[in-house]
Amino acid sequence: ELKVEQNPLFLSMQEGKNYTIYCNYSTTSDRLYWYRQDPGKSLESLFVLLSNGAVKQEGRLMASLDTKARLSTLHITAAVHDLSATYFCAVDLSGANNLFFGTGTRLTVIP
Amino acid sequence: EPEVTQTPSHQVTQMGQEVILRCVPISNHLYFYWYRQILGQKVEFLVSFYNNEISEKSEIFDDQFSVERPDGSNFTLKIRSTKLEDSAMYFCASSEARPLWGYTFGSGTRLTVV
Numbered sequence: 001e002l003k004v005e006q007n008p009l010f011l012s013m014q015e016g017k018n019y020t021i022y023c024n025y026s027t028t029s030d031r032l033y034w035y036r037q038d039p040g041k042s043l044e045s046l047f048v049l050l051s052n053g054a055v056k057q058e059g060r061l062m063a064s065l066d067t068k069a070r071l072s073t074l075h076i077t078a079a080v081h082d083l084s085a086t087y088f089c090a091v092d093l094s095g096a097n098n099l100f101f102g103t104g105t106r107l108t109v110i111p
Numbered sequence: 112e113p114e115v116t117q118t119p120s121h122q123v124t125q126m127g128q129e130v131i132l133r134c135v136p137i138s139n140h141l142y143f144y145w146y147r148q149i150l151g152q153k154v155e156f157l158v159s160f161y162n163n164e165i166s167e168k169s170e171i172f173d174d175q176f177s178v179e180r181p182d183g184s185n186f187t188l189k190i191r192s193t194k195l196e197d198s199a200m201y202f203c204a205s206s207e208a209r210p211l212w213g214y215t216f217g218s219g220t221r222l223t224v225v
Contacts, residue, residue, distance in 0.1 A: 033213050042202065043154065043216040088154065097142050097206065098167050099214060101154040 002027050004091050006102035013079050014110050021074040021105045023089035032065050032072045033090045033099065043088065047074075079109045113137040115217035117203050123223045124193055132188045132220045134203030143186045144204040144214065145178065147171070154202065160186065193224045 003026040013019050023032070031050055035043040047056045049065035049072060056063050060083065062075045072089055086106045090099040116135040124130050136143050145157040158168040160178055177189045186205075190197055203217040 035216075042218045045213040045215070048213045090154075096167060097161070098144065098156045098159045098169075099146075099154075100156065103153050 002029075002091065002093060002100045004089060004100050004102040006087075006089060006105050008105060009103060010106050010108075012108045012110060013076075015080055016078050018078065019076050021076070021087055021089075021107075023072040023074070023102050025070050025072075025089075025091045025100075025102075027070075027093065028067075029070075029091045029093055030067055031092050033092075034063050034072070034074055035088045035090060037086045037088060037104075039086075046087075076107070079107075081109045081111055083107060084109045113215070115203055115205055115215050117201075117217035117220050119220060120218065121221045121223070123225060126195060126224055127192050130190050130193055130222060132190075132201050132203075132222070134186045134188075134217055135184050136186055136203065136205030137215055138184070139207070140205035140215070141208050142166075142206045143178075143180070144206070145188045146202045146204060146216075147199040148202065148219075149199045157188070157201075190222075193222075195224050198222055198224045 005024045007022050033048055034046040036046050037043050047063040052067040054065045060077045065072045086104045088104045089102040092099050118133045143160045146154050148154045156169050158172045158178055159166045175191045179187050200219045200221050202219045204214045206214045
């Protein structure tokens with residue numbers, strides 16, 4: 001069974017600081033997704049990473065994918081309070097069209 | 112921007128009752144999904160649907176669950192006899208055949224079984 005693990009599970013950081021969330025997965029996949037979820041809300045798509053070495057950036061967030069290491073990172077630069085949310089990575093198996101989600105990282109940015 | 116619409120946003124039902132959760136996927140998407148999220152936990156895959164049939168399902172999706180696309184726009188999840196542990200947020204999602212742009216999730220239906 002595909003396992004997707006994120007760390008840390010909880011992250012409290014001060015505004016202006018940088019940090020990285022890690023997502024490890026247990027089997028071959030060439031597609032990885034990052035989602036943001038605000039409390040009680042739906043899942044907002046942040047990034048779709050489709051190949052080894054893919055790097056995408058949007059604002060203060062940057063995501064990368066290393067398919068050989070089965071690792072994706074979500075890097076936060078100069079955090080602001082608005083980034084407080086839970087971040088999920090998700091993987092789909094090659095040839096399948098369903099997502100396996102990570103455990104989520106609850107980020108709190110403190111002013 | 113196209114979106115996936117789910118109704119109702121919140122449903123309370125008594126244990127043992129049947130519920131139907133409704134979804135309108137994005138019109139040009141071909142794959143439809145249901146996921147659930149128990150409060151405070153990760154999102155879990157239930158079922159995917161393509162070409163009017165189930166393409167994959169998880170262990171969670173047992174005989175109490177069924178899905179249907181009754182017309183050209185709606186996609187429904189039925190739980191035949193609800194249990195307390197079915198209480199969760201249920202998300203519908205849709206995607207193109209090869210989701211290069213990701214999966215689009217609806218706003219969810221919070222199901223509370225009492």
